[in-house]
Amino acid sequence: xxxxxxxxxxxxxxxxxxxxxxxxxxxxxxxxxxxxxxxxxxxxxxxxxxxxxxxxxxxxxxxxxxxxxxxxxxxxxxxxxxxxxxxxxxxxxxxxxxxxxxxxxxxxxxxxxxxxxxxxxxxxxxxxxxxxxxxxxxxxxxxxxxxxxxxxxxxxxxxxxxxxxxxxxxxxxxxxxxxxxxxxxxxxxxxxxxxxxxxxxxxxxxxxxxxxxxxxxxxxxxxxxxxxxxxxxxxxxx
Amino acid sequence: xxxxxxxxxxxxxxxxxxxxxxxxxxxxxxxxxxxxxxxxxxxxxxxxxxxxxxxxxxxxxxxxxxxxxxxxxxxxxxxxxxxxxxxxxxxxxxxxxxxxxxxxxxxxxxxxxxxxxxxxxxxxxxxxxxxxxxxxxxxxxxxxxxxxxxxxxxxxxxxxxxxxxxxxxxxxxxxxxxxxxxxxxxxxxxxxxxxxxxxxxxxxxxxxxxxxxxxxxxxxxxxxxxxxxxxxxxxxxxxxxxxxxxxxxxxxxxxxxxxxxxxxxxxxxxxxxxxxxxxxxxxxxxxxxxxxxxxxxxxxxxxxxxxxxxxxxxxxxxxxxxxxxxxxxxxxxxxxxxxxxxxxxxxxxxxxxxxxxxxxxxxxxxxxxxxxxxxxxxxxxxxxxxxxxxxxxxxxxxxxxxxxxxxxxxxxxxxxxxxxxxxxxxxxxxxxxxxxxxxx
Numbered sequence: 148x149x150x151x152x153x154x155x156x157x158x159x160x161x162x163x164x165x166x167x168x169x170x171x172x173x174x175x176x177x178x179x180x181x182x183x184x185x186x187x188x189x190x191x192x193x194x195x196x197x198x199x200x201x202x203x204x205x206x207x208x209x210x211x212x213x214x215x216x217x218x219x220x221x222x223x224x225x226x227x228x229x230x231x232x233x234x235x236x237x238x239x240x241x242x243x244x245x246x247x248x249x250x251x252x253x254x255x256x257x258x259x260x261x262x263x264x265x266x267x268x269x270x271x272x273x274x275x276x277x278x279x280x281x282x283x284x285x286x287x288x289x290x291x292x293x294x295x296x297x298x299x300x301x302x303x304x305x306x307x308x309x310x311x312x313x314x315x316x317x318x319x320x321x322x323x324x325x326x327x328x329x330x331x332x333x334x335x336x337x338x339x340x341x342x343x344x345x346x347x348x349x350x351x352x353x354x355x356x357x358x359x360x361x362x363x364x365x366x367x368x369x370x371x372x373x374x375x376x377x378x379x380x381x382x383x384x385x
Numbered sequence: 386x387x388x389x390x391x392x393x394x395x396x397x398x399x400x401x402x403x404x405x406x407x408x409x410x411x412x413x414x415x416x417x418x419x420x421x422x423x424x425x426x427x428x429x430x431x432x433x434x435x436x437x438x439x440x441x442x443x444x445x446x447x448x449x450x451x452x453x454x455x456x457x458x459x460x461x462x463x464x465x466x467x468x469x470x471x472x473x474x475x476x477x478x479x480x481x482x483x484x485x486x487x488x489x490x491x492x493x494x495x496x497x498x499x500x501x502x503x504x505x506x507x508x509x510x511x512x513x514x515x516x517x518x519x520x521x522x523x524x525x526x527x528x529x530x531x532x533x534x535x536x537x538x539x540x541x542x543x544x545x546x547x548x549x550x551x552x553x554x555x556x557x558x559x560x561x562x563x564x565x566x567x568x569x570x571x572x573x574x575x576x577x578x579x580x581x582x583x584x585x586x587x588x589x590x591x592x593x594x595x596x597x598x599x600x601x602x603x604x605x606x607x608x609x610x611x612x613x614x615x616x617x618x619x620x621x622x623x624x625x626x627x628x629x630x631x632x633x634x635x636x637x638x639x640x641x642x643x644x645x646x647x648x649x650x651x652x653x654x655x656x657x658x659x660x661x662x663x664x665x666x667x668x669x670x671x672x673x674x675x676x677x678x679x680x681x682x683x684x685x686x687x688x689x690x691x692x693x694x695x696x697x698x699x700x701x702x703x704x705x706x707x708x709x710x711x712x713x714x715x716x717x718x719x720x721x722x723x724x725x726x727x728x729x730x731x732x733x734x735x736x737x738x739x740x741x742x743x744x745x746x747x748x749x750x751x752x753x754x755x756x757x758x759x760x761x762x763x764x765x766x767x768x769x770x771x772x773x774x775x776x777x778x779x780x781x782x783x784x785x786x787x788x789x790x791x792x793x794x795x796x797x798x799x800x801x802x803x804x805x806x807x808x809x810x811x812x813x814x815x816x817x818x819x820x821x822x823x824x825x
Contacts, residue, residue, distance in 0.1 A: 158650065159653060161654065162654065162657035231642075231649065232701070233684060233701075234688045234695070234698045235642030236642065237695065237697075237698060241720075254705070255653060256653060256709065257708070258708065258711075261708075279704055279714040279717045280705050280717075282717045282718075282720070283697030283701065283704075283717055283719065283720060284695075284697050284701075284720060285720050286720045286721070287719050287720060287721065322550075322551060322553075323551045323552055323553075324551050324552035325552055333414040334418055335417055335418065335503055338425060341428070355429045356428070357428040357429070358428060363635065
């Protein structure tokens with residue numbers, strides 16, 4: 148049985164990996180970069196469980212990229228969020244928790260005994276209660292509106308796909324003019340697209356957001372939006 | 386701020402490219418955007434202080450021009466009788482008000498509220514402008530220069546602010562070129578030429594000449610106001626508070642996070658290794674836990690420096706502290722209450738309350754702990770219940786944690802109750818400032 152750990156701090160997760168091997172008797176595959184998580188690795192390792200950190204330094208990719216990939220490529224793998232759970236990743240953690248079939252969420256400060264106990268429970272039952280440290284940051288029930296498939300409603304057609312892609316590509320605080328340059332769409336059209344998305348964005352906690360706030364959301368949720376953006380852009384290029 | 390500069394650079398580059406590749410539909414889009422004014426492009430955010438100041442100057446110009454027309458209407462031989470004069474003046478005031486107040490309507494983005502489209506708003510503003518023009522023509526034989534200048538200044542100032550909000554740094558020369566080649570201008574020129582060239586009464590030619598003079602005087606004053614406003618605003622970054630705050634907040638969060646991730650990971654590594662090797666375990670673990678806790682509090686300080694913080698984030702270090710001290714956490718706040726964003730000032734009071742109550746339970750030798758939060762309009766209630774065998778109210782030592790907390794929270798702000806297994810401590814923290822939910 149194999150446990151996959153994806154974390155850019157190998158020193159920090161070393162004792163956890165040792166505990167998994169020593170106490171649970173499972174093989175550990177440790178990957179320190181998001182790009183290392185490929186189909187080949189997953190096919191070769193066939194992980195029963197994947198411990199995934201959320202933030203990776205020096206890259207625009209996050210643990211959400213890994214989780215989305217694993218949920219698609221290896222649905223039988225139990226996904227476990229493994230994070231400090233601090234303010235910087237709280238939103239990302241909530242998004243991952245609600246969008247994907249995450250088995251549990253464990254904080255990196257969890258004492259080793261409790262950590263091992265939680266993994267045992269996930270391997271036996273398929274899920275475990277989140278670490279109490281993280282519970283205040285995670286909704287008790289997951290909203291069906293914010294599941295991965297629901298992100299399709301944020302990209303109803305090609306124009307919205309262009310807008311989201313431009314928000315992801317643009318520099319900080321893009322103006323209507325910047326988005327016009329990136330999309331080729333008129334400023335009034337961009338404004339109309341934004342307003343069409345307001346009800347759906349409200350379901351994601353964004354009440355009448357600015358383009359800047361939409362950009363923060365798009366960057367955070369990029370792995371969940373990207374398939375629908377790609378499909379929209381592909382449709383428009385035909 | 387670097388991102389602003391880079392954004393400004395792309396906007397400048399865009400200016401050149403856009404002018405060169407402009408299409409008629411693109412031009413129409415620009416004029417539509419200008420006619421709508423700055424409000425629809427703010428996405429509900431407020432204008433910057435200097436932008437409001439500039440638009441205020443525009444309002445004063447329009448009001449001055451309207452005053453000129455109104456006083457002329459009252460004494461004009463063209464308008465006879467009290468009722469028509471009053472009706473004319475009322476129409477003028479209403480029209481001017483419709484035109485000049487629109488830029489200040491933050492929530493407006495077209496008639497019908499935030500979800501509306503530009504069309505109705507543009508139509509109303511243009512109709513109001515035409516109303517002003519019709520009244521002026523009715524009152525005067527020829528449009529007076531002060532009125533022209535006043536309305537022109539208003540239009541120029543608003544155009545400069547609108548372009549700035551759109552992020553389009555349009556040079557005056559480019560705007561002039563667009564204006565000259567615009568459908569509106571070409572239409573006016575064609576109409577005036579037709580009147581001048583076609584056979585007809587001299588009176589018609591005279592009116593056409595007066596209209597042409599008025600039109601170009603208006604355009605000239607608008608252009609002058611545009612140039613002046615643009616250069617005045619160019620010295621300031623856009624003080625769009627919410628956007629700047631958001632960017633700053635993200636930067637603070639990132640730096641706080643990396644401090645947290647790097648330093649705390651090392652601490653955890655040391656702790657776990659000491660635990661494994663059995664070298665000076667207890668004392669070293671305790672010291673490392675203290676260091677870990679201090680670093681997390683420092684991170685929380687960084688977060689609170691940025692403003693509002695989520696209740697769950699504020700109490701999180703104390704949940705960790707209890708967990709690291711071996712306590713079984715039988716209850717922690719739910720996301721539904723802990724997802725509330727509270728002000729930094731209230732956050733610090735919550736932090737202090739949680740610190741004292743959790744530390745007190747640990748020191749009393751508790752093995753289980755329940756931490757609850759509740760929120761009402763005025764306060765956040767922090768409740769800590771332990772199984773440490775009970776607590777005597779008179780055991781509160783003057784000047785120590787609980788005594789100091791009672792002084793901070795007020796006499797009724799801290800309640801200590803004995804339970805079957807231990808103590809229930811409840812601290813009520815005033816919110817003072819308006820709160821909002823971080824998430825639905």
